[in-house]
Amino acid sequence: MRFSLRQLTIFEAVARHLSYTRAAEELHLTQPAVFAQVKQLEDVVGLSLFERIGKQLFLTDAGREVLATSRETVAAIERLEMRLADMQGLKRGKLRLAIVTTAKYLIPRLLGEFCTRHPGIEASLTVTNREKLLARLTENLDDLVVLGAPPEHLDVVATPIADNPLVVVARNDHPLAGKKRIPPERLVAEAFVMREPGSGTRLAAERFFAERGLALKVRMELGSNEAIKQAIVGGLGISVLSLHTLSLEGEDGLLQPLDIKGFPLQRKWYVAYPRGKHLSAVAKAFLDHLMAANG
Structure with missing residues (x-):
């Protein structure tokens, strides 16, 4: 039975994501190329490694066995590469x-x-x-x-x-922009645009307000900081973001931190x-x- 390390590596990525598309994105390959490599591995093994039920991809029993061996093999090769690299500084x-x-x-x-x-x-x-x-x-x-x-x-x-300081960010023409030492209670009436639940930034912000008996009025959840920044520019609300996200805004940018008591969160x-x-x-x-x- 002959199969290549490349085939095992590609199969492991597909098995981990249970998606040819996401595996292809990770490996910087085309989806047909990934599918072809898995098909060749299945031909060598003589068994199907995946089955599709509806739109969902599942590992077969054979697929789970090959996955375990693939991970052991790839890990062993990586350990060898690491040892050789360490020898070369x-x-x-x-x-x-x-x-x-x-x-x-x-x-x-x-x-x-x-x-x-x-x-x-x-x-x-x-x-x-x-x-x-x-x-x-x-x-x-x-x-x-x-x-x-x-x-x-x-x-x-x-x-x-x-350091990763968190600040309350608003559009530069927001009514609170330029005001000093704004109490957190003032923000209860504001609409917030926040990252998805589970985000570290969101958890820290919600913890800060919860400790003061306050709850944020989340108007919208978005999956990226850039999308949140654009939503703020569009007038959809304010947010809590890392100060690093404003690093490219410049002094004349459309966004600015608000001076809120207790912020920045360190x-x-x-x-x-x-x-x-x-x-x-x-x-x-x-x-x-x-x-x-x-x-």
């Missing part, structure tokens, strides 16, 4: 990084600096929401993850690397990985780079 190696969406205003620049210093490093960056990031952390899919608050239900090593950015995980020389060097850049 930072001349070569891979870095798999995953970050929450808000961190895209900070981390890509630092990753670019790191890769410029070490051109032999092959880096991949996944940007996703907190829920999916924690799932990746649970499955140990990345070398390091960057998020706004360490998960309480997972046993991880979490290192603070930078939070941190953390780099995390599962406790007991062996970090490669590349991952250790990048962690050091993050800490030095914001030290």
Whole structure:
């Protein structure tokens, strides 16, 4: 029975997402190419690895067996690559990084600096929401993850690397713009545009107001900070966002932080990985780079 590491890697991605489309996006391949590789693997195995019921894809019994072996094989190859890369220092190696969406205003620049210093490093960056990031952390899919608050239900090593202040953001012609020391109670009447439930930013904001016996009037939930910013510009409400999301606005931008008592909420950015995980020389060097850049 002959099958390739490439086929196992592609199959693992499809099995993890239970979607040819999402696997293709992750692997930067076309959907037909991903489907063809899985079909070739099924031909070699002699059994179907997936079955489709309605629009949902499911693993067959054979698929679950192949998935377990695929993960063992890919993990063994990655451990070998890590050991070889460690022997060569930072001349070569891979870095798999995953970050929450808000961190895209900070981390890509630092990753670019790191890769410029070490051109032999092959880096991949996944940007996703907190829920999916924690799932990746649970499955140990990345070398390091960057998020706004360490998960309480997972046993991880979490290192603070930078400040992440949260501010109340409004359009620059909002009635509260320019006013000083606005009490939080004043915001109860305002419509909020917020991230999805489970977002670290939203959890911190709701905790702040709940501690004061206040509840936010959430008018709309959106899945990205840029969409929220556009909604604010469109007059749909105000929001609580990381100050980093305003980094490209400039002094004459359409958005500005409001001066609310108790804000900014002082939070941190953390780099995390599962406790007991062996970090490669590349991952250790990048962690050091993050800490030095914001030290």
